[in-house]
Amino acid sequence: MAPSIVADIPASAPIESKLGPKASNGISNPLHKIIKAPLPNPSLQVTAEHTLKQVEAPVYAPRSGEVLLHIKATGVCGSDIHFWKAGRIGSLVVEGDCILGHEAAGIVLQTGEGVTNLKVGDRVALEPGVPCEKCFLCQDGRYNLCEDVQFAGVYPYDGTIQRYKVHPAKWCHKLPDNVTYSEGALLEPLSVVMHGINSAGLSLGRGAVICGAGPIGLIALAAARASGAHPLVITDLEPRRLEFAKKFVPSAITYQVRKDLNAEGNAKEIRKLFGVGVQGDVVGEYAAPETVLECTGVESSVITSCFLARRGGTVMVIGVGREIMNNLPFMHLSLAEIDLRFINRYRDTWPAGLQCLGGGILDLKPLVSHTYPLEKSLEALHTCSDLTNGSIKVQILDDIDATI
Structure with missing residues (x-):
């Protein structure tokens, strides 16, 4: 009519x-x-x-x-x-x-x-x-x-x-x-994650950390798993979200962010999950996460991510945060040649996202x-x-x- x-x-x-x-x-x-x-x-x-x-x-x-x-x-x-x-x-x-x-x-x-x-x-x-x-x-x-x-x-x-x-x-x-x-x-939040992962360049068999177990972080965890990155650690303050993350992607390792530690302290604890001690060594540093997908936008989490990534690694900030952050560890990023990157929404992701959902790659x-x-x-x-x-x-x- x-x-x-x-x-x-x-x-x-x-x-x-x-x-x-x-x-x-x-x-x-x-x-x-x-x-x-x-x-x-x-x-x-x-x-x-x-x-x-x-x-x-x-x-x-x-x-x-x-x-x-x-x-x-x-x-x-x-x-x-x-x-x-x-x-x-x-x-x-x-x-x-x-x-x-x-x-x-x-x-x-x-x-x-x-x-x-x-x-x-x-x-x-x-x-x-x-x-x-x-x-x-x-x-x-x-x-x-x-x-x-x-x-x-x-x-x-x-x-x-x-x-x-x-x-x-x-x-x-x-x-x-x-x-x-x-x-x-x-598909819209999936597109955000796809653009971040495409820009970060996850590697098959290389470790990654996902900071934040909200919707974007959980989608990033599932997508990272589908990409072949391994091992995967996901972090959050909220234990219930980490419990959900473990059910959602059983192979993932969860880490509850400790409020009694600063950003660098939490980064050291998370690195231990990859077999890397406080100081690290040649073998251990290689095993440290090559990529960190920061999905919260929270300043302390972004800083933690900077200390998490291995030398020469990539920190991809996907989350939306404060307009100005004052405490980024500039010289640590510089001396370790860590690539701190950002995304704005997405482009040309819907066709691939539809293939992921329709083809059963992601549920x-x-x-x-x-x-x-x-x-x-x-x-x-x-x-x-x-x-x-x-x-x-x-x-x-x-x-x-x-x-x-």
């Missing part, structure tokens, strides 16, 4: 709603049209005052190159909590109301003019960042670094914690029949510990923000039929 056009977008609508993703030529498409959907469109929005609110959002018709989706699953990410609690991540600041969410999968309800890669009824995962495709970084294939990227759930661009969302068809990836919407929503389903219906999305964020709840990955699901 074709929707009825109600009106142009009001002037008070969010900026993304008025401008939307740019066309491939860099010129904004005409204004979206609001359409009448058969069901309400509840959304979860963050405000500039660090509050959350559940409000009805408009439903828009897809323009040229776009599709209208029914979002079936959205994962709650640590960045959603950061935007709520702190109001910013680095230079990304919440300056007004914005719908949260970017780890998403859904079904195509309508296609805009010129869309040939998707049809109504296709099940897809969303790649949430829409780059400008004109800058030198985009032209060089490094579109994840585009300064003009329009990223879902980052002010002013509305995210996926809503029932209906328009998204460019180019940045929607078809799900294999054996991959669920819930798994499709896990991430056990990570989903809590699910909530869309109408209880506020409760979902509260659960995710409180570690005492024991959550791993919280997802917001909308299982109803919202066909237009």
Whole structure:
């Protein structure tokens, strides 16, 4: 049934709603049209005052190159909590109301003019960042670094914690029949890990440490195991998360970070798990971890990672941390030629990620510990923000039929 056009977008609508993703030529498409959907469109929005609110959002018709989706699953990410609690991540600041969410999968309800890669009824995962495709970084294939990227759930661009969302068809990836919407929503954090692992260059049979047993750290542990890196150690302060990590990847060695030790002290204790003593020797140093995947962003953990990696090794910071860190051991990194590296999101990871899930290389389903219906999305964020709840990955699901 074709929707009825109600009106142009009001002037008070969010900026993304008025401008939307740019066309491939860099010129904004005409204004979206609001359409009448058969069901309400509840959304979860963050405000500039660090509050959350559940409000009805408009439903828009897809323009040229776009599709209208029914979002079936959205994962709650640590960045959603950061935007709520702190109001910013680095230079990304919440300056007004914005719908949260970017780890998403859904079904195509309508296609805009010129869309040939998707049809109504296709099940897809969303790649949430829409780059400008004109800058030198985009032209060089490094579109994840585009300064003009329009990223879902980052002010002013509305995210996926809503029932209906328009998204460019180019940045929607078809799900294999054996991959669920819930798994499709896990492709986004998997992509973060894949970009980090690809950039760090894990080696078959070489040891690695994963710092942090949250969702990203656990996915990194599973991916590192699949890559052939060995032995693997995962660290965390929370014993319950380490217990889960051991069940999730039984071959992993767990280490509970000691609060009575400083960063260097914890690094020495973790190195002992690789057969390397406090001083180390030629054989022992070789056995020390070649790669450290730092998945927390916490300053003390980053510093621990610097002392963990063997000489000539790599520390890959995947976690999101403080804007400025003051205590990095610069001369230790320099004298040991340890490569301290960083990533920003991902690029060209969705096709490979789909192969990993569809081909059975990775099974991430056990990570989903809590699910909530869309109408209880506020409760979902509260659960995710409180570690005492024991959550791993919280997802917001909308299982109803919202066909237009």
